Amino acid sequence: MNDPIPVTCPSCFEEFEVMPPAPHETPCEWDYDCEVCCHPMMISFESDDGEVYASARGLSE
Numbered sequence: 001m002n003d004p005i006p007v008t009c010p011s012c013f014e015e016f017e018v019m020p021p022a023p024h025e026t027p028c029e030w031d032y033d034c035e036v037c038c039h040p041m042m043i044s045f046e047s048d049d050g051e052v053y054a055s056a057r058g059l060s061e
């Protein structure tokens, strides 16, 4: 049902697409490995009006 949404990797700044959770499952966070550079990140999903948005941040500070 959902379309893939773009996520920008916090490590390599490349954009790739993930299949988001359903809107009713947000907000949530996923552990995810970048599909480009394989660095781990956390992707936070939020929804607004049935649209799911993603923002990624690195794990290591």
Ligand SMILES: [Zn+2]
Binding pocket: 009, 010, 011, 012, 013, 014, 034, 035, 036, 037, 038, 039
């Ligand atoms: Zn990356």
